[in-house]
Amino acid sequence: MSETVRADEELVELLxxxxxxxxxxxxxxxxxxxxxxxxxxxxxxxxVQIPWIGIAEEHGGVGGTFAxxxxxxxxxxxxxxxxxxxxxxxxxxxxxxxxxxxxxxPLTVAGISGHDDVPVVDGAAISGRIPAxxxxxxxxxxxxxxxxxxxxxxxxVVRRDDLTLEPATDLAGTPVPTVVLTDASVEVGRxxxxxxxxxxYAEVLRCSALAGLLRRLYDLTSSYVSERHQFGKPVGSFxxxxxxxxxLAQAATMSMLSVDRAAGAVALGLxxxxxxxxxxxxxxxxxxxxTAAHQAHGAIGMTREYPLQQLTRRVHAIRQLWxxxxxxxxxxxxxxxxxPRLSELVARHPEEGxxxx
Amino acid sequence: xxxxxxxxxxxxxxxxxxxRSWLDERLPEGSYPLGLGMAGAIDPEFSRDxxxxxxxxxxxxxxxxxxxxxxxxxxxxxxxxxxxGAPVGYHWIGDRQSGPSIAANGTELQxxxxxxxxxxxxxxxxxxxxxxxxxxxxxxxxxxxERVEGGWVVNGSKIWTTGAFEATxxxxxxxxxxxxxxxxxxxxxDRHAPGLTVSPIEFIDGTRxxxxxxxVDMFISDDWRLGEVGSGWGQNTGELALERGGVDRWMSAxxxxxxxxxxxxxxxxSRATAELGSIVARCWAFRGMSLAVARMVDDGQSPVTEAALxxxxxxxxxxxxxxxxxxxxxxxxxTDADDPYERLLAKAVQVAPSWTIRGGTNEILRSVISKGLRxx
Ligand SMILES: Cc1cc2nc3c(=O)[nH]c(=O)nc-3n(C[C@H](O)[C@H](O)[C@H](O)COP(=O)(O)OP(=O)(O)OC[C@H]3O[C@@H](n4cnc5c(N)ncnc54)[C@H](O)[C@@H]3O)c2cc1C
Numbered sequence: 001m002s003e004t005v006r007a008d009e010e011l012v013e014l015l016x017x018x019x020x021x022x023x024x025x026x027x028x029x030x031x032x033x034x035x036x037x038x039x040x041x042x043x044x045x046x047x048v049q050i051p052w053i054g055i056a057e058e059h060g061g062v063g064g065t066f067a068x069x070x071x072x073x074x075x076x077x078x079x080x081x082x083x084x085x086x087x088x089x090x091x092x093x094x095x096x097x098x099x100x101x102x103x104x105x106p107l108t109v110a111g112i113s114g115h116d117d118v119p120v121v122d123g124a125a126i127s128g129r130i131p132a133x134x135x136x137x138x139x140x141x142x143x144x145x146x147x148x149x150x151x152x153x154x155x156x157v158v159r160r161d162d163l164t165l166e167p168a169t170d171l172a173g174t175p176v177p178t179v180v181l182t183d184a185s186v187e188v189g190r191x192x193x194x195x196x197x198x199x200x201y202a203e204v205l206r207c208s209a210l211a212g213l214l215r216r217l218y219d220l221t222s223s224y225v226s227e228r229h230q231f232g233k234p235v236g237s238f239x240x241x242x243x244x245x246x247x248l249a250q251a252a253t254m255s256m257l258s259v260d261r262a263a264g265a266v267a268l269g270l271x272x273x274x275x276x277x278x279x280x281x282x283x284x285x286x287x288x289x290x291t292a293a294h295q296a297h298g299a300i301g302m303t304r305e306y307p308l309q310q311l312t313r314r315v316h317a318i319r320q321l322w323x324x325x326x327x328x329x330x331x332x333x334x335x336x337x338x339x340p341r342l343s344e345l346v347a348r349h350p351e352e353g354x355x356x357x
Numbered sequence: 358x359x360x361x362x363x364x365x366x367x368x369x370x371x372x373x374x375x376x377r378s379w380l381d382e383r384l385p386e387g388s389y390p391l392g393l394g395m396a397g398a399i400d401p402e403f404s405r406d407x408x409x410x411x412x413x414x415x416x417x418x419x420x421x422x423x424x425x426x427x428x429x430x431x432x433x434x435x436x437x438x439x440x441x442g443a444p445v446g447y448h449w450i451g452d453r454q455s456g457p458s459i460a461a462n463g464t465e466l467q468x469x470x471x472x473x474x475x476x477x478x479x480x481x482x483x484x485x486x487x488x489x490x491x492x493x494x495x496x497x498x499x500x501x502x503e504r505v506e507g508g509w510v511v512n513g514s515k516i517w518t519t520g521a522f523e524a525t526x527x528x529x530x531x532x533x534x535x536x537x538x539x540x541x542x543x544x545x546x547d548r549h550a551p552g553l554t555v556s557p558i559e560f561i562d563g564t565r566x567x568x569x570x571x572x573v574d575m576f577i578s579d580d581w582r583l584g585e586v587g588s589g590w591g592q593n594t595g596e597l598a599l600e601r602g603g604v605d606r607w608m609s610a611x612x613x614x615x616x617x618x619x620x621x622x623x624x625x626x627s628r629a630t631a632e633l634g635s636i637v638a639r640c641w642a643f644r645g646m647s648l649a650v651a652r653m654v655d656d657g658q659s660p661v662t663e664a665a666l667x668x669x670x671x672x673x674x675x676x677x678x679x680x681x682x683x684x685x686x687x688x689x690x691x692t693d694a695d696d697p698y699e700r701l702l703a704k705a706v707q708v709a710p711s712w713t714i715r716g717g718t719n720e721i722l723r724s725v726i727s728k729g730l731r732x733x
Contacts, residue, residue: 006361222730239720242727249730250670253358253663258642258650260362273641280638326631334635337622342615343440343608346640347373349364 007071011053011064015075018048025307031082034174037138042083044108051085051105060102065138065200066267070208070259077212080310082174084108084135086209090202091143098155098189103143108135110179111145112202114323117289118146121156125183132176133275142179145195148188153195156186172310172317173324200275202260206321207275207282211255212266213311214285216295218248220308225296235296242302244296251285251292260281272353273345274337279328283319358730360661370434376437379410381629388490391442391701393708395453396566396610399523400444401478408478409437413448414456421460422473428651433452436604436644442612442701446520446566449610451475451482453603454596455528461586462592467545471526483521484547485529485570486593488514493721495530496538500572502531508578509533509544512583513554516524519715521555521568523697525546530589541589545581552576562692562707595659602650604662607643607671610678613705614640616698617682632681643671662729669722672712681708 022041031038045051054069054325055061069089076085084106091107094100110133111118117130121144136142142163144156162184191198222245225236235241262278265271290312294301302309319325339345364371377679383406390398407413412434417423431452438445440544456475457468474480500513521527527546534540548555557565584592614636622627633659646667651658682691682702690703713719 044527066639226731229484236727242723245730246666246669246723249726250359250666251666253360253666254642254646254670257360257362257645261645262363263366264362265660275633277641280635281642283638286634311361329631329633329634329638330627331637333630333632336618336633336637337630341440342637342640343436343611344617346637347436347440 001138005239007067008064008309011068012071012075014048015050015072018045018050019075019079019081023076023081024079025310028080028082028307028336029304035167035169035173035175037084037106037135038082041081045083045085045208046105048092048176051088054089054339055096059092059096061092061096066204066209066263067260069205070263073205073208074212074215074259076255077209077314080172080213080216080307080314084139086205087134087139087214089205091141093201094143094145094155094191094198095157095189097193098191100157100187100189103141103157106135106138106139107141107143108139109143109145112199112322114327115263116231118144119181120149121146121154121186121188123148124185124188126156126181126186127183128181130179132168134176134181136163136177137175144186144204145191147200153191154188155191156188158184158186162186170317172314174317181230197269200266200271201324203275204259204266204271205254206318207262207278208259209318210282210286210315211252211259213315214252214255214282214289215310217289217311217315218245218252220311221248221293221296223246224300228298229286241296244292247292248289251289255282255285261350265353268350270350270353273332273348274350274353275329276328276335279323280325280332283325283328284313287321358666358731360646360663361652362645363649363652365429365593365648367432369429372430373433373437378501380437380441380443384443389444391447391704392444393442393610393612393705394439395445395605395699396609396708397439397442397449398444398447399481399520399566401447401481403444404448404478404481406421407448408476413452413478414472414476417456417460417472417476418468421468422476423460423672424476427725428654429648432604432648432651436608439605439608440611440615443609447481447523448475448478448530449458450484450520450524451480451526453605454484454600455482455526458528458543458592458596459583460593461593462543462588463545465581466580469582471545474525480526481520481524481525483518483524483568484705485515485521486518486525487519489516492717495593496541498530498532498541500529500531502533502542502544502577506578508576508580511544511546511572511575511577511580512533514569516558516569518555518568518570519566521548521570522557522565527570528583530593533586533589536587537589538590541593542586542594543583543589544577545583546575546577547581550577555683560708561711562704576664594661597717598650598654598659598661598664600664601668601722602647602660604644604647606668606716607640607647607674609675609709610682610705611640613682613698613701614678620698621685630687636678636681639674643674644668646671660724662733665717665722665729668716669719669726672719675712676709679705 052061091109258278265274415426502509533542558567
């Protein structure tokens with residue numbers, strides 16, 4: 001068989017247990033209410049080295065494959081975990097790839113989004129504004145992916161003490177302040193291989209978070225409809241309600257498989273088509289799944305008492321986090337227009353991405 | 358439900374190249390009527406040529422002429438065929454499901470007599486399940502096989518039997534006792550048996566592949582009973598993973614999409630590009646799902662729920678693809694248009710409603726999926 005993309009089984013078990021035990025709906029609600037990082041939870045995650053999965057030991061991590069990181073992000077999202085695990089991982093990965101050295105967490109990341117112009121870094125200081133940087137108030141440093149004046153991709157590290165913040169909150173209640181830099185001192189490293197490869201890596205992880213949310217939407221909905229009775233029987237026995245659970249199962253299954261396949265391609269250093277196609281299908285599935293989950297729940301799903309909203313608000317918060325769904329669709333469309341045969345593009349092996357790259 | 362990510366191996370990719378190059382030679386553009394997926398034209402000569410290449414009955418056992426290859430190998434071949442809208446009608450059913458079902462449930466005699474003909478492309482199978490009063494509720498079929506000396510006598514009728522007029526055999530489900538499920542038995546019926554009349558029914562687009570079968574005291578030897586008496590229902594269910602999870606459930610519109618993409622590149626606006634991208638991304642995702650299901654089959658599993666889950670959404674997707682192309686054309690479709698793309702699109706628009714009906718309606722599939730998910 002071809003390359004496997006399976007995460008380590010013991011690790012997956014550890015992740016499942018950890019997030020199930022530690023991240024309750026009450027904790028998620030409390031974090032949102034306070035607007036602060038649940039630092040005790042971060043410390044417990046640190047204690048079992050969860051934030052350092054997928055970072056090589058020589059860079060202060062515990063090692064692991066890309067599939068392990070995909071699993072980490074999936075299981076964290078499954079419980080709506082209010083921690084910057086994705087951001088921290090991306091930041092630590094950038095530090096490792098630029099040789100900037102280990103910085104203690106939690107870290108956050110900026111400059112991934114295609115929505116914003118980020119300040120260019122010139123010399124050892126930087127000025128400008130970066131909107132929507134998750135958990136910046138609680139992070140030890142912001143790791144910024146940007147360019148130098150010559151247009152080269154570089155990574156700049158700004159310590160917490162060197163930045164000021166303007167508060168903002170996303171739809172999921174996560175603090176996403178604007179970072180204001182005024183002649184802030186930075187350490188800068190060059191990102192070898194360029195930003196594109198890294199952005200694909202990041203995008204697979206964002207999709208993995210969505211896939212984790214979708215799987216949870218399915219699980220939550222299918223158990224709810226088997227318990228909720230109307231007309232003397234579980235509402236899940238009505239075919240009209242089964243349409244919603246089937247939609248959810250389809251959305252989750254297709255999304256998880258696509259993420260795994262894209263991860264396999266990215267692990268080969270490739271995956272241009274695979275990642276773009278995954279962004280499209282996961283993005284489309286996410287909306288359909290959120291709609292179906294709410295419809296199957298009725299009024300209870302609209303309340304803050306019930307955890308569904310913690311998931312669906314997160315879906316909306318991250319579904320176009322770094323770029324629009326339409327842009328992703330256009331990217332695949334352009335690849336299709338350039339391909340000699342559409343059917344062969346669809347059936348290509350990830351390695352064939354080499355020829356077209 | 359979780360599907361395991363998998364891609365083609367080196368040898369599978371070699372097969373893919375081989376099939377594509379052969380098709381470039383054998384089916385040059387314009388030399389054959391473009392088909393819509395499994396409903397491709399009936400062309401026994403093409404089927405025999407495919408058989409000669411070793412690309413029919415691929416997974417059938419070697420001792421019966423088969424090639425002992427995998428479900429994934431078959432997927433590779435079929436995908437290349439459907440991408441071209443190849444004339445697959447003559448061998449389609451036999452290659453996809455009747456062959457594997459006979460290999461799994463048949464007697465030595467049956468395997469010896471039938472399988473080599475499926476492998477060579479000489480035999481053509483139809484499925485005789487539906488009846489005038491039994492559609493979704495298949496277990497209610499009433500066409501009856503009564504035991505007589507040395508065999509059975511069959512009376513009743515079947516309907517919607519695709520391809521039966523040209524077929525050599527019909528794998529049929531008959532009632533052998535009153536027990537709802539255990540009273541059903543499968544038989545391999547000779548299309549030309551005395552007592553069987555096959556009448557075409559004109560389809561929405563004017564074609565005549567749909568048929569009605571009338572059985573009047575048709576005798577069939579017990580040698581042609583497939584599997585134990587009363588085991589027809591279970592065998593039937595076993596065919597479903599083969600029937601439902603394949604690439605044929607999202608590739609019906611592929612020859613159209615292929616041509617639309619080329620036209621679009623001339624006139625491309627950003628909306629059309631995004632729509633094309635959305636379609637291609639979903640093709641890529643469905644293809645990954647079909648491939649994962651084929652690997653499960655090769656692994657000895659029976660992914661019936663997975664297959665139903667895929668078919669229910671991919672057939673709706675096929676219909677959505679048509680709608681996008683029709684809108685971009687932006688005028689009434691004509692079956693007598695000069696442009697072959699437009700003619701095929703006009704045909705597709707007429708037949709597309711059947712994509713979510715044939716092989717189990719989407720409503721029934723949703724029940725199958727729900728039940729399958731609940732018992733996990
Ligand atoms: C192109 C095509 C080719 C075909 N080829 C073959 C063939 O080769 N051999 C063969 O045997 N058959 C064939 N069929 C028949 C096919 O299997 C049946 O059409 C199908 O099983 C549905 O049966 P029906 O058409 O009688 O619809 P019905 O069962 O009468 O259904 C009518 C409507 O009611 C819905 N419905 C029925 N029961 C339920 C339920 N329990 N819950 C919810 N909704 C329900 C259906 O989904 C549908 O919307 C073919 C059909 C088509 C369209």
